[in-house]
Amino acid sequence: AAGYASVRATLNELLDCIPLLVRNLEHSQQQHAAVVEAVLDRDAEAAREMMREHCGGTAALLRGFLA
Template sequence: MEPAAVALAARSSLSSDQRRYLQDCYEAVHAADRDHFRPFDARFHIALAEVTGSPSLASTVADARAAASELLDAIPYLDKNIHHSDEQHAAILQAVLTGDADTARSVMEEHLEGTAALLRGFLAAQ
């Protein structure tokens, strides 16, 4: 659902307020310390869905993020992973802001698969 959301966001005619909102959400997660990274990360993902103009899509992404938060909190914070996530967030934001739906979708798919792989590896080691 998130890959579809970012593709839709990239295809949308975003207002200057929506563009600023996405940029602000990105900057917040980019600047977040370890104690605040996860909430700002979730906020960025939800914001991408919100700017599509579809309340049901935004709600679905928010629900999925809430459901996954406990699992995500189980992943240890590694600077390498946070840096990689930040690079992907920047690429997603850039693709959305430039209207590149295919890249937005592709990078989001890679981003989510990377998170899923971290979860699988961490949970298998438990």
């Protein structure tokens, strides 16, 4: 649990570096909705792919802001 808390704290610090731009928030919300829909549809592969896409995009965005 301590390892999870540490990773979560680090992630939150990085997410706080992202400016709150409407287009970013809308895009993120669309991705979250797609993940929820896939989970509710019991489509594990679609949910997994959406999470990969979302996490990859968020990582790229963070790298861009931190560069």
